[in-house]
Amino acid sequence: MKKFITRVRSALSGLLxxxxxxxxxxxxxxxxxxxxxxNPLEVFLGFLRGSGLVFKPRYAGGQGILTDFFxxxxxxxxxxxxxxxxxxxxxxxxxxIGVAGQMLLPGFLASVFVxxxxxxxYLAWPLVIIIGLVxxxxxxxxxxxxxxxxNIHEVVTxxxxxxxISYVTAFFINTxxxxxxxxxxxxxxxxxxxLIPGQAGGVRFDLPVGLVVAxxxxxxxxxxxxxxxxxxxxxxxGLNKDCARYAGINVGNNVVLAMAMxxxxxxxxxxxxxxxxxxxxxxxxxxxxxxxxxxVAVLGNVAPVGCLFASILVTIFQKGSVYMSSxxxxxxxxxSVIIGILLMFSASGLYIEETLQRLKRxxxxxxxxxxxxxxxEEERV
Amino acid sequence: MxxxxxxLRNITKRFPGIVANDDVTLDxxxxxxxxxxxxxxxxxxxxxxxxxxxxxxxxxxxxxxGEEVHLTSSKDAAALNIGMVHQHFKLVSNYTITENxxxxxxxxxxxxxxxxxxxxxxxxxxRALSLEYGLEVNPDDKIEDLQVSTQQRVEILKMLYRxxxxxxxxxxTSVLTPQEIEYLLDIMEELRxxxxxxxxxTHKLEEIKRVADRCAxxxxxxxxxxxDVATTTTQRMANLMVGKELDTTLDKTxxxxxxxxxxxxxxxxxxEHKVKVVDNVSLRVRQGEILAIAGVSxxxxxDIADAIAGLQHISAGSISLKGEEISRLSIKExxxxxxxxxxxxxxxxxxxxxxxxxxNLAIKTFDREPFAKKxxxxxxxxxxxxxxxxxxxxxxxxxxxxxxxxxxxGGNQQKAIIAREVELDSDLLIFxxxxxxxxVGAIANIHQQILEQRDKGKAVLLVSLxxxxxxxxxxxxxxxxxxxxxxxxxxxxxxxxxxxxxxxGVTQ
Ligand SMILES: Nc1ncnc2c1ncn2[C@@H]1O[C@H](COP(=O)(O)OP(=O)(O)OP(=O)(O)O)[C@@H](O)[C@H]1O
Ligand SMILES: [Mg+2]
Numbered sequence: 001m002k003k004f005i006t007r008v009r010s011a012l013s014g015l016l017x018x019x020x021x022x023x024x025x026x027x028x029x030x031x032x033x034x035x036x037x038x039n040p041l042e043v044f045l046g047f048l049r050g051s052g053l054v055f056k057p058r059y060a061g062g063q064g065i066l067t068d069f070f071x072x073x074x075x076x077x078x079x080x081x082x083x084x085x086x087x088x089x090x091x092x093x094x095x096x097i098g099v100a101g102q103m104l105l106p107g108f109l110a111s112v113f114v115x116x117x118x119x120x121x122y123l124a125w126p127l128v129i130i131i132g133l134v135x136x137x138x139x140x141x142x143x144x145x146x147x148x149x150x151n152i153h154e155v156v157t158x159x160x161x162x163x164x165i166s167y168v169t170a171f172f173i174n175t176x177x178x179x180x181x182x183x184x185x186x187x188x189x190x191x192x193x194x195l196i197p198g199q200a201g202g203v204r205f206d207l208p209v210g211l212v213v214a215x216x217x218x219x220x221x222x223x224x225x226x227x228x229x230x231x232x233x234x235x236x237x238g239l240n241k242d243c244a245r246y247a248g249i250n251v252g253n254n255v256v257l258a259m260a261m262x263x264x265x266x267x268x269x270x271x272x273x274x275x276x277x278x279x280x281x282x283x284x285x286x287x288x289x290x291x292x293x294x295x296v297a298v299l300g301n302v303a304p305v306g307c308l309f310a311s312i313l314v315t316i317f318q319k320g321s322v323y324m325s326s327x328x329x330x331x332x333x334x335x336s337v338i339i340g341i342l343l344m345f346s347a348s349g350l351y352i353e354e355t356l357q358r359l360k361r362x363x364x365x366x367x368x369x370x371x372x373x374x375x376x377e378e379e380r381v
Numbered sequence: 382m383x384x385x386x387x388x389l390r391n392i393t394k395r396f397p398g399i400v401a402n403d404d405v406t407l408d409x410x411x412x413x414x415x416x417x418x419x420x421x422x423x424x425x426x427x428x429x430x431x432x433x434x435x436x437x438x439x440x441x442x443x444x445x446x447g448e449e450v451h452l453t454s455s456k457d458a459a460a461l462n463i464g465m466v467h468q469h470f471k472l473v474s475n476y477t478i479t480e481n482x483x484x485x486x487x488x489x490x491x492x493x494x495x496x497x498x499x500x501x502x503x504x505x506x507x508r509a510l511s512l513e514y515g516l517e518v519n520p521d522d523k524i525e526d527l528q529v530s531t532q533q534r535v536e537i538l539k540m541l542y543r544x545x546x547x548x549x550x551x552x553x554t555s556v557l558t559p560q561e562i563e564y565l566l567d568i569m570e571e572l573r574x575x576x577x578x579x580x581x582x583t584h585k586l587e588e589i590k591r592v593a594d595r596c597a598x599x600x601x602x603x604x605x606x607x608x609d610v611a612t613t614t615t616q617r618m619a620n621l622m623v624g625k626e627l628d629t630t631l632d633k634t635x636x637x638x639x640x641x642x643x644x645x646x647x648x649x650x651x652x653e654h655k656v657k658v659v660d661n662v663s664l665r666v667r668q669g670e671i672l673a674i675a676g677v678s679x680x681x682x683x684d685i686a687d688a689i690a691g692l693q694h695i696s697a698g699s700i701s702l703k704g705e706e707i708s709r710l711s712i713k714e715x716x717x718x719x720x721x722x723x724x725x726x727x728x729x730x731x732x733x734x735x736x737x738x739x740x741n742l743a744i745k746t747f748d749r750e751p752f753a754k755k756x757x758x759x760x761x762x763x764x765x766x767x768x769x770x771x772x773x774x775x776x777x778x779x780x781x782x783x784x785x786x787x788x789x790x791g792g793n794q795q796k797a798i799i800a801r802e803v804e805l806d807s808d809l810l811i812f813x814x815x816x817x818x819x820x821v822g823a824i825a826n827i828h829q830q831i832l833e834q835r836d837k838g839k840a841v842l843l844v845s846l847x848x849x850x851x852x853x854x855x856x857x858x859x860x861x862x863x864x865x866x867x868x869x870x871x872x873x874x875x876x877x878x879x880x881x882x883x884x885x886g887v888t889q
Contacts, residue, residue, distance in 0.1 A: 227757055227758050228753075228758060229747060229753045229758065230756065232740075232747050232748075236744065239733045239736060240729075240732075240735075242730050243729070243730055243732060243744070244733070245712065246712070246722070246731070247745045248711070248712045248716045248717075249713070250713070358437070
């Protein structure tokens with residue numbers, strides 16, 4: 001797994017291979033849409049319109065492209081944090097598959113303690129962020145600790161924790177915090193939500209505060225991983241535990257540290273989701289964003305800036321799917337299918353790279369035949 | 382007998398920054414043992430990987446049994462009955478021997494539409510092959526429980542299982558003990574008698590002398606020539622290989638020893654399987670002294686070294702460095718107190734293969750000045766050290782300090798570790814198998830460096846399986862046998878035969 005990630009990373013490190021992965025994804029997605037009897041161009045346009053990147057033909061009163069665009073940004077924010085969380089785990093050689101749970105617990109705690117209080121914004125925001133960091137960080141650290149101390153695989157612990165958290169929070173929501181009408185949790189106070197409402201030319205929108213933090217965090221993470229001793233240790237541990245130990249690096253501490261950071265980032269994703277993009281929780285539901293972030297982190301080459309770009313792309317599908325499906329008539333689950341295909345092609349980065357090299361070497365006369373078989377092979381996957 | 386089976390014509394292979402093979406033309410005859418000799422990084426592994434279909438050449442042609450072939454994967458090579466044992470084995474460690482051998486070419490049994498892997502049948506065939514060639518293994522053992530030499534036998538069986546006729550061995554002897562080497566060379570001769578063609582890459586000239594018929598020499602990717610082994614002296618081969626007159630004489634001056642640097646007493650170590658691997662060992666190394674632990678592989682030598690470095694937990698005894706008890710200290714603290722350690726397994730412990738050479742050279746010092754200031758790395762300092770060490774230790778690679786360590790040749794990886802460890806300027810240097818996989822020129826160079834460290838007043842603990850190395854360098858020799866030190870004496874008082882006897886556990 002670890003070696004695989006490293007190899008895939010080296011393949012994805014340029015721009016060419018990720019672009020090819022994306023292009024292939026769009027091609028395969030188009031084929032699926034065609035099979036459903038719809039026009040792929042309209043589908044893609046639908047995604048872009050739903051994300052506020054292209055004008056819709058009509059807007060409801062008080063809404064405009066900016067409404068959609070800022071709504072897109074407010075779901076982009078947790079996606080960035082979540083993918084950074086996955087990235088952080090992978091850097092230390094751990095597969096944090098439990099981001100969704102590490103989002104839910106901090107989101108729940110922040111809702112209960114801050115969202116349902118009447119604290120003013122200037123107190124609520126810092127508290128929400130602190131709860132996100134602490135609750136997420138604690139969960140991540142626990143997973144890291146169990147892995148290092150008792151050698152319990154992180155995938156197992158994080159999936160179990162996800163179950164525990166989704167059921168426990170569901171219990172509390174259902175018994176204490178349910179909204180009598182929706183049966184979801186009660187909405188949090190506007191003061192605690194990480195959004196600043198705005199208006200321009202009669203169009204309402206919400207500015208996501210978390211996005212600024214997210215952009216900042218990206219550069220902090222980049223600096224941390226590439227330029228500090230902390231990052232050097234984590235990278236070394238992630239790439240070769242034995243050598244790290246031999247070189248005097250405390251493997252256990254660094255695994256726990258990296259997982260704590262991973263959890264903190266997931267926690268930030270949680271609060272910007274549940275007290276930002278959304279304002280309530282659906283009992284027992286773990287958001288799919290938590291799982292999509294794995295694809296995003298891999299497509300983003302397990303690097304901070306890569307995660308930003310991959311998030312921007314994947315969120316278009318996520319956010320735009322509702323509008324697209326109601327206007328074009330393709331079920332909105334196509335978004336998950338596309339993200340799945342994208343993950344598959346980004347994980348095949350190594351194969352794509354090797355194929356490219358082979359094509360480069362193969363003499364022109366044989367090139368036609370080769371490409372065909374390669375295509376056939378790709379179709380089969 | 383002189384029928385040509387493989388022909389490489391004008392093979393050129395380039396990697397970023399380096400021409401690994403430069404217009405190489407060779408023909409290999411059916412039924413011969415053909416040796417390939419060259420310095421570290423000369424392009425031997427690359428050339429054979431091309432023949433094995435792992436790399437495609439940029440230019441040139443390959444003919445097998447007279448027909449031109451285009452190999453795009455090792456499967457293609459296997460179809461032409463070509464097999465290869467790699468420098469670093471490629472086995473799945475939690476699979477059994479049988480599973481490993483059939484992997485990728487599983488024999489299927491059918492029952493209607495169902496089919497499954499016929500492991501029983503495979504296991505039987507493997508047993509038969511292992512009897513035929515004297516390659517003793519138990520097909521049901523798991524790889525992780527096997528010694529290196531047995532793993533190698535598995536690799537050989539894997540080739541034979543696939544009916545390989547052309548067998549490529551990439552430095553098979555660098556991981557073996559002298560006894561095991563003898564045995565392997567016998568097996569190769571046996572295979573030759575069985576009509577197989579063998580290509581052998583090795584740095585050990587005596588091995589070439591002993592088994593090979595002809596020997597090709599590569600220098601900086603170019604073919605120097607192909608020589609008849611019977612009529613070429615080892616000295617001549619060595620000279621051709623480095624492209625100049627090679628001087629391997631060591632100037633070892635006698636001088637007294639200083640204070641005690643390392644004092645190990647009554648050390649006992651159990652390994653992870655709760656087996657006592659070090660049994661009540663005491664030894665002392667003084668400034669300016671090279672103390673060598675001789676012994677057959679697996680007699681606790683490496684565990685002693687690991688325990689001193691802090692990689693192994695000790696259950697009794699004490700270890701003191703310059704008078705300070707260090708057995709409770711962390712690995713990091715021990716490094717800081719002055720211990721350098723060249724570990725046995727360079728790819729597992731010694732290097733992070735997916736970091737650059739530059740980062741690997743600083744992997745023990747990255748958090749000290751000048752490499753880091755207040756926790757922030759200083760790339761210029763990394764770069765400066767790397768450039769300096771690459772130059773002084775002659776570490777060859779395609780892209781200098783930025784080379785990914787994984788792409789470096791085996792010998793150059795080893796040189797990188799030695800450079801890093803010597804550069805720590807520690808009072809105690811522990812060398813485990815320091816010259817494994819190095820070419821003769823590089824070996825002479827490393828030996829000279831070890832002596833220099835000694836002359837600078839460092840204490841050197843050398844663990845080596847090669848008796849010649851021990852005898853050439855050591856001031857004091859300890860012989861390890863079953864976790865104990867059977868004999869400790871000044872090197873002057875011991876003959877090669879005597880050390881050999883103690884190594885077998887004979888105590889007169
Ligand atoms: N995959 C690769 N990518 C980049 N450079 C490579 C790669 N493989 C080998 N090289 C470079 O090609 C050169 C020849 O390497 P090769 O492994 O063939 O040497 P070798 O003769 O087998 O040496 P050794 O005796 O040390 O094993 C080296 O300089 C090495 O750094
Ligand atoms: Mg080699």
